[in-house]
Amino acid sequence: MQRLLILALVLVLLVGCTGEQSSTSPTASSQVSTDTSPVQLLDPTSTLRPYATTSPIPPLATVILPTATPILYTVVLKDTLTGIARKFNITLEDLLAANPSVGSRALTVGQVLTIPPAQETSSVPTAIPLPVTIQQTQCYPSQDGSLWCLVLLKNEYAETIQNLSVVINLQDSSGKIISSQPAYAPLDLLPSGKSVAIGALFPAPNPDGYRSQAQLLSASRLASTDTRYPPIHLQSSLVQVDWRGLSARVSGQAKLNPQSGDASRVWILGVAYDKSGNVIGFRRWESNKPLSPIDVLSFDFLIASLGPEIDHVELLVEAAK
Structure with missing residues (x-):
């Protein structure tokens, strides 16, 4: 009888412990995976094949590319905004936008300008310059052997022209270009009906029997709304x-x-x-x-x-x- 009482007491204790563990366990929904992908069993001759999963693919991290760093340029004697823009292959508008405190006021020697990055080359065709009339090209030798070449351009349009530039070529008797120099107008503007001279210096030595020829590089109309140039x-x-x-x-x-x-x-x-x-x-x-x-x-x-x-x-x- 005593053994039966002890056995009954042990059974009661075991049932009580099992109920307490069930009440403190996490719920099934927070532990069970919903992945229903099939399981592949491998044998020594089988090849592992990829299979689709239902787990979401984590998004790729966004890579931030570095932007081009602007250049700081110190103004030197005889610098102009137009000339600086040409030097760095940017537009005058971009240069002014990067330096709003400058506007179109005269530059001073030692002044520091921010040069914005040049626009990347694209497949968009380059704007064709206005067909300004090249009236003549004349070259004059100097005593030191260098050569000054002058080009005369005329504005035959009704509007004022800006951003005039040419390239002056020296050619041999067969027409082959043996030397070239870019040249820029000494004024920003060329009014209607007027002519302007543009010059470039070819350092010595220069070949004999050359021929000079000029080709227009840039020329554009001045917008009627442009107020940078008072009459x-x-x-x-x-x-x-x-x-x-x-x-x-x-x-x-x-x-x-x-x-x-x-x-x-x-x-x-x-x-x-x-x-x-x-x-x-x-x-x-x-x-x-x-x-x-x-x-x-x-x-x-x-x-x-x-x-x-x-x-x-x-x-x-x-x-x-």
Whole structure:
């Protein structure tokens, strides 16, 4: 009897322990996988084949590519915004956007500009320059053996043209190009009906029997909404050619048109011609002093001929805000 009582007591204790474990276990839904992929059993001759799973594939991490780093450029003497843009193969608009505090004001030596990255080359065709008339190409040798080549361009359109540039080629008797130099207009703008001289220096030595030829690189119309260049005109201009005809003194005054707003710089270009109408020299006079419509700006400078005697000089003036 005593053994039966002890056995009954053990059975009661075992049932009580089993119920307590069930109540503290996690629920089946939090432990059981829902993957129903078939299981492959391998034998020594079987080949493992991939099979689809129902587990989601984790997304790939996004890779952030580094962007091009802008360049800092320090302005040197005779730098212009247009020239700097050309040097770094960017547009003037992009250069101004990267330097909003500059606008179109005159640059100062030592000023630091941010040069934005050049646009990547794409399959989009390059804009074709306006077919500006190349009137003539003249070359004049110097005593040191170098060669100055001048190109005369004329704007035969009704609108003002900007961003003028050419490449000047020296060719041998067979037409093969033996040397080339790019050249840029000394003014940003070329008004309708006017001509401008562009020049490039070919260092010595230069071959004998060459022929010069120019090809237009860039030219575009100035938008009618562009207000960077206030209207300006010349008055009381005087050209005095010396007795030998190898230089000319140019003087006069420049004045902004009324209601045109102030200008931060003024450029005056003198282009010299011989009696046959060939371009023989040019020079740009600069003023970086602020000018208002009520002011009068006086100028006085010399132009030298690269060859024949000077017959006459034509002047162009340009102001910028």
